[in-house]
Amino acid sequence: MTERDATAVSRFAHDTAVQRLDVDRFGAECRAGWRVIGDAAPNGGYLMALGARAMAERADRPDPVTVTAHFLAPPALGPVEVVTELVRDGRRHATVAARIVQDGRECVRLLGTFGDLSRAEGPTRVLREPPPWPAVDTLDEPLRAAPRGTLPEFLDRLDHRMPAETSGWTRGAPSGAGVHGGWCRWSDGHAFDTLALLCVADAYPPVVYDLDVGDLAWAPTIELTVQVRGRPAPGWLATRFTTRALTDGFFEEDGDLWDADGRLVALSRQLALVGRRPTTRG
Amino acid sequence: MTERDATAVSRFAHDTAVQRLDVDRFGAECRAGWRVIGDAAPNGGYLMALGARAMAERADRPDPVTVTAHFLAPPALGPVEVVTELVRDGRRHATVAARIVQDGRECVRLLGTFGDLSRAEGPTRVLREPPPWPAVDTLDEPLRAAPRGTLPEFLDRLDHRMPAETSGWTRGAPSGAGVHGGWCRWSDGHAFDTLALLCVADAYPPVVYDLDVGDLAWAPTIELTVQVRGRPAPGWLATRFTTRALTDGFFEEDGDLWDADGRLVALSRQLALVGRRPTTRG
Numbered sequence A, B: 001m002t003e004r005d006a007t008a009v010s011r012f013a014h015d016t017a018v019q020r021l022d023v024d025r026f027g028a029e030c031r032a033g034w035r036v037i038g039d040a041a042p043n044g045g046y047l048m049a050l051g052a053r054a055m056a057e058r059a060d061r062p063d064p065v066t067v068t069a070h071f072l073a074p075p076a077l078g079p080v081e082v083v084t085e086l087v088r089d090g091r092r093h094a095t096v097a098a099r100i101v102q103d104g105r106e107c108v109r110l111l112g113t114f115g116d117l118s119r120a121e122g123p124t125r126v127l128r129e130p131p132p133w134p135a136v137d138t139l140d141e142p143l144r145a146a147p148r149g150t151l152p153e154f155l156d157r158l159d160h161r162m163p164a165e166t167s168g169w170t171r172g173a174p175s176g177a178g179v180h181g182g183w184c185r186w187s188d189g190h191a192f193d194t195l196a197l198l199c200v201a202d203a204y205p206p207v208v209y210d211l212d213v214g215d216l217a218w219a220p221t222i223e224l225t226v227q228v229r230g231r232p233a234p235g236w237l238a239t240r241f242t243t244r245a246l247t248d249g250f251f252e253e254d255g256d257l258w259d260a261d262g263r264l265v266a267l268s269r270q271l272a273l274v275g276r277r278p279t280t281r282g
Helices: A011-015 A044-059 A153-157 A194-200 B011-015 B044-059 B153-157 B194-200
Strands: A018-020 A025-030 A063-071 A078-089 A094-102 A105-115 A158-161 A179-186 A221-228 A237-242 A245-247 A250-258 A264-273 B018-020 B025-030 B063-071 B078-089 B094-102 B105-115 B158-161 B179-186 B221-228 B237-242 B245-247 B250-258 B264-273
Touching: A011 A044, A011 A194, A018 A044, A025 A044, A044 A063, A044 A078, A044 A094, A044 A105, A044 A194, A044 A221, A063 A194, A063 B105, A063 B221, A078 B105, A094 B105, A105 B063, A105 B078, A105 B094, A105 B105, A153 A158, A194 A221, A194 A264, A221 B063, A221 B221, A221 B264, A245 B264, A264 B221, A264 B245, A264 B264, B011 B044, B011 B194, B018 B044, B025 B044, B044 B063, B044 B078, B044 B094, B044 B105, B044 B194, B044 B221, B063 B194, B153 B158, B194 B221, B194 B264
Parallel strands: none
Antiparallel strands: A018 A025, A025 A078, A063 A105, A063 A221, A078 A094, A094 A105, A158 A179, A179 A237, A221 A264, A237 A250, A245 A250, A250 A264, B018 B025, B025 B078, B063 B105, B063 B221, B078 B094, B094 B105, B158 B179, B179 B237, B221 B264, B237 B250, B245 B250, B250 B264
């Protein structure tokens, strides 16, 4: 498929596409354009979305409700297989386990519950506030201001707009508050769907960069869980990522994602490790 | 084993004990004393701890680092089997999948990463504050004030002390803030270990009871993830559970657990459903 054809569906849908091989097995391809860490490894959220696409098809349910991924080893670019297992097929939800395998090596293990969020009903009471970011058209693209070639290719997939208060770390001045976020959308103009939210939940540099704990390297994710609460309206997504407990090198990254209509559409939490031991001050 | 013998180890250790049957399979027993919902179903955290005990043994690592459980069907009292799979055995951590099975029926599916938290090292920077609860000896036991027989047996396992601000729901006056918590310890006086934290993370009535959304029934947990950050010091554990996003009947319950020395020892998050549709106001 050429780059031109790929615009018929989103680049994301194209690059996370799965092909059913039998009842439990799906073929897919780990594609260029989604790598981080000096383009050495695919973004974890991209892999999670690819795996969850196969899981949703196995579950015969359109939406991830809560999905957990444990990251074992980064796959190289090229073919992968998603091997699924239907754990429980209930009235309202189905639970599916999966593993992403490349050349016989398991790269990601997933466990998730899937459903149809368009049919969810029950009380709503949201005490969280959407992030207080200024209007998107007043904001910079601090990630794009970096010299070409110094940022991972994955950042090109998203159009990121970040308020100054959450991008101090890009200027060598972390706020110390442990907050990242801003507005984002796919660079190709396509709308986010619920699978895309799994990718966006891991689409920012590690929030620990905003803590004043020295010169940190990449932060490997051990485990990422995303709760999807609704199908996002088209348009910019407001994101906020925080960490409030870095302990012995472990930290959580909690995300909340809000659609263009101001509705909370996902909560995420990951456990990650700081990649290199900095000058210890804390 | 008699009740008297059981005090040699904690009731918790006794009731979550596993016996290795072969490399991957463990025998265990779902015991009385841990049930909720009118004593109809075992507490989810109890089952999670039982499963994680087998997983830790399979991993040959003492501590859960992050464990996720999806709850499929409540087991009855009696024998269960924990079938484990060592997914990855790394230098620092091991990842294990498991299922708790009774009479051929899968009840819980788990996925977790295990390690040795006594050897964790790296920077620490905790921005969270421990919960602001008054001193434990000034607090009531609101759950025990209820008429005998109206509370699930599980509540007897823990000595709960709750500040008035988090127990208004027991008096028909939820605060609306979506907060539960207080101090707790095992009723038998034994100290908490890291497996016990998985149980405590699910040891409070659903935090959604503190929202003013009508007469709620039990809230089934879809998925619970606990990040364990450290081994708790002996003594009272301070807990805080919050929900800030009830959407279409789904809500998260976020917990933070602090040991008697004021150290954060675990973060938890579950996704649950309100059990009955109340008079909708939100």
